[in-house]
Amino acid sequence: MIEITHKEIQLFQERIINWFEENGRTFPWRNPSANNYQKIISEVLLQRTQATTVSNFFPSFIEKYPSWKRLGLATELDLQEALKPIGLYKQRAARMYKLAQEMKRRKGRFPKTRQEAEKLPMMGQYISNAYELFILNNPSPLLDVNMARVLERFFGPRKLADIRHDPYLQSLSKRVVDYPKKAQINWAILDFASLVCKKRSPNCQICPLYNKCKYQFKNI
Numbered sequence: 001m002i003e004i005t006h007k008e009i010q011l012f013q014e015r016i017i018n019w020f021e022e023n024g025r026t027f028p029w030r031n032p033s034a035n036n037y038q039k040i041i042s043e044v045l046l047q048r049t050q051a052t053t054v055s056n057f058f059p060s061f062i063e064k065y066p067s068w069k070r071l072g073l074a075t076e077l078d079l080q081e082a083l084k085p086i087g088l089y090k091q092r093a094a095r096m097y098k099l100a101q102e103m104k105r106r107k108g109r110f111p112k113t114r115q116e117a118e119k120l121p122m123m124g125q126y127i128s129n130a131y132e133l134f135i136l137n138n139p140s141p142l143l144d145v146n147m148a149r150v151l152e153r154f155f156g157p158r159k160l161a162d163i164r165h166d167p168y169l170q171s172l173s174k175r176v177v178d179y180p181k182k183a184q185i186n187w188a189i190l191d192f193a194s195l196v197c198k199k200r201s202p203n204c205q206i207c208p209l210y211n212k213c214k215y216q217f218k219n220i
């Protein structure tokens, strides 16, 4: 297991937040006026779909389905029709329908703990983490393949193929987002993954993490 010091974590957090303050992206679900319903629905839509695609689609979806109550009145076919513009609409509609029906049964009230939230339909690890971050205000990582790529390049690689079960990456991501601006540091890493530390050709020349990055040293 790679030993990572508190100082290394701090350096990463400071540089990535500074970068975000200058370069972070604006999306409707990041707006301070976005409510918890919008934050959770955006994370459902963002799975396996680019943020810019969801961003263009999001306002019209929220206009049509502004609340759990309104979403709970939609049939699965209504949702399929509404979700067509962003693809994967059948799977997405089936899962969203189940979640909406459960939230309708709960009268729009979110569970009070993560353990309870995990029992809701479609709450895999990622959405449960989003729930913990946005609803419970805990330092919880939006750990997906993009966040994993940045962390692994900078700090060193994981051992297991599945990020959901890799103890190193799970623990590292929690340490990294344990920061006063919890949502912002998550968004910072995700934006950084999309704009700088890209999958195929990372822009290492303009990267604020360059002089400490393990990937960089490995590839010299």
Ligand code: SF4
Pocket: 150, 153, 154, 196, 197, 198, 202, 203, 204, 207, 208, 209, 210, 213, 214, 215, 216
């Ligand atoms: S130096 Fe390159 S690989 Fe390392 S974090 Fe920056 S962009 Fe990613």
